[in-house]
Amino acid sequence: MQKSLFPGYTVGPDAYEDIVNVCPAYGKKVVIIGGKRALAAAKDKILKAIEGSTLEVIGVFWYGGEASVENMDMLRPQVADADMLFAVGGGKAIDTCKVLAHSTNRPFFTFPTIASTCASCTSLGIVYHPDGSLREYSFSKIPPNHIFIDTEIIANAPVRYLWAGMGDTMAKHYECTISSRNDTPAHSDAMGIALSSMCAAPILRWGKQAMADCEAHRVTEELTEIILAIIVSTGFVSNFVQVDYTTGMAHAMYNGFTILPSTEANHHLHGEVVSYGILVMLTVDKQYEERDRVMAFNKSIGLPTKLADIHARPEDLPAVTEKALAGIDVRVYPYPVTQQMLIDGVMELESIQK
Incomplete structure (x- = not known):
């Protein structure tokens, strides 16, 4: 396990073990948002890592398949009771959760399951139309609070x-x-x-x-x-x-x-x-x-x-x-x-x- 700052990140096959050292300072209630394959790869590992801690996952949701305003609006009611958001997956899943976190003023943590873009580290979000064409950039100065990079999950991704x-x-x-x-x-x-x-x-x-x-x-x-x-x-x-x-x-x-x-x-x-x-x-x-x-x-x-x-x-x-x-x-x-x-x-x- 390697750890660093700005924003903080933990990398290695055991990266998720660091969740309990980082996230409880931001609250207790967690909503996980991600891609279907990403959740299948990471959800159980996340849940196991937080067993016995003060963190409680109150919902796990698919991001909707596109980093669109429509999907962000769909997810908004689902995060109403969350203290923090966990964004799991690739660029579009993470950007969906990121922009949602920015617009609802919540801390967010990223769990990249593929190494395809810098979405899980940057404060910038990219928003698309439902047909996949570019809609706009979502500008913010707020990067994720921490990045948990499980290299074993990424090594087993396509x-x-x-x-x-x-x-x-x-x-x-x-x-x-x-x-x-x-x-x-x-x-x-x-x-x-x-x-x-x-x-x-x-x-x-x-x-x-x-x-x-x-x-x-x-x-x-x-x-x-x-x-x-x-x-x-x-x-x-x-x-x-x-x-x-x-x-x-x-x-x-x-x-x-x-x-x-x-x-x-x-x-x-x-x-x-x-x-x-x-x-x-x-x-x-x-x-x-x-x-x-x-x-x-x-x-x-x-x-x-x-x-x-x-x-x-x-x-x-x-x-x-x-x-x-x-x-x-x-x-x-x-x-x-x-x-x-x-x-x-x-x-x-x-x-x-x-």
Whole structure:
């Protein structure tokens, strides 16, 4: 078991044993909200960990399948008597619980059962429409009170979540360094930007081995390092830097691709599509050497490098890029970003595929 601060986290196969040391200070009544598979993996382990303590679970609820306002409204009456919320699962389940906790002024604790995004560490929530398209970012300065990272549960989760998580994690480094390029960052921003190297270097170093370990359901040092990079390093960067540095062109492209029915129909994961957006971003930014390094890594583990890999076509690009620029992701950037610039970046990337 490893423990740390800001926000506090406990990591290891025995991480849940720390619940009774952390949570009773916030009250007694607990509501657990999560995904169906996540609850199946973690609920009994949580309940066993709090046996004999002052904590009482007064309800366990499925989050509804989408991080939507509608599902948050559905859950609001269910948490009326809770002192604290336990958010269990992946990004959308945790964001549902997180935004609900923010809006009801309750402490919340996260229990990631997959390593796919930094949702369980960051204060930022992402809200979607019921059809899976992006609705808005939910801004708050309140991260989870503590994160309980059971590496055994994550090692036994489907490897594709770790695979996609590595793509999302690398984006944090490239996005915040590009977005802040023309600025003189304040102290907190500068801290986050400096830390962001921990979102790319470990992935490129240990990512392939960590995938093999996850496929074999082994908790290893390499897998633990990648889990911490995905969940903690990225989340800390997000919590340190202002919102315009915590996102960028890779996430703008992801938001654009959410409008395509093929994205949802083919179950493309957030980080999977973001990893493709990194390549577009580095191409547009003319960081060709770094782009080729990331592309080689993507190819080594099967992350997307071309439109066909995410079931998109060149004719989709006008609508995709219009949606990409409709949000806030590139409003602070070293240069104005246009639709044609994004389209040209994608097509240049297409032209170098082998």
